[in-house]
Amino acid sequence: MKSLSKLGFVYTIIAIILFFLCWTSCQTEPYKQGRKLYELHCQNCHQKDGNALMALIPPLAGSDYLIEHQEDLPCNIRHGMKHPIIVNGMPYEGEMPANKILTETQIANVINYINNAWGNKGPYVSYEDVLERLEKCKK
Numbered sequence: 001m002k003s004l005s006k007l008g009f010v011y012t013i014i015a016i017i018l019f020f021l022c023w024t025s026c027q028t029e030p031y032k033q034g035r036k037l038y039e040l041h042c043q044n045c046h047q048k049d050g051n052a053l054m055a056l057i058p059p060l061a062g063s064d065y066l067i068e069h070q071e072d073l074p075c076n077i078r079h080g081m082k083h084p085i086i087v088n089g090m091p092y093e094g095e096m097p098a099n100k101i102l103t104e105t106q107i108a109n110v111i112n113y114i115n116n117a118w119g120n121k122g123p124y125v126s127y128e129d130v131l132e133r134l135e136k137c138k139k
Contacts, residue, residue, distance in 0.1 A: 034113025037106050041099050042114075050118040057094060058087035061118035070123060073111050074130045075137030077102065104130045 046052045050061030060066055065087040080098035084091055108130045115122025
């Protein structure tokens with residue numbers, strides 16, 4: 001019986017250590033999944049620092065468009081954009097490709113990352129927010 005209680009104690013210690021590691025990891029980089037998805041699907045155009053290719057592709061870092069069009073972001077990511085936009089007073093006419101392979105959860109992760117990267121102070125977007133906004137853009 002003593003060996004069973006020692007084994008339970010060991011499992012408890014391991015669980016506490018794993019919890020602590022996961023918790024501290026989330027505290028140091030809360031949008032890690034979003035960052036990874038951004039690097040894979042968005043960084044090629046918008047660049048690592050979110051400043052993009054000036055005059056060709058709009059920046060995400062410090063972008064007034066990003067803050068003013070939160071409702072449109074899930075649709076823009078899923079379906080792309082083909083219309084001109086103004087970002088920080090500068091016109092952009094290039095086409096943004098669709099990312100149809102991203103799930104709603106992945107879209108929420110990307111938005112939460114870009115909303116909080118490079119000094120941006122955007123709101124948290126939930127999975128439910130993304131679902132609701134994607135339903136609206138279908139119409």
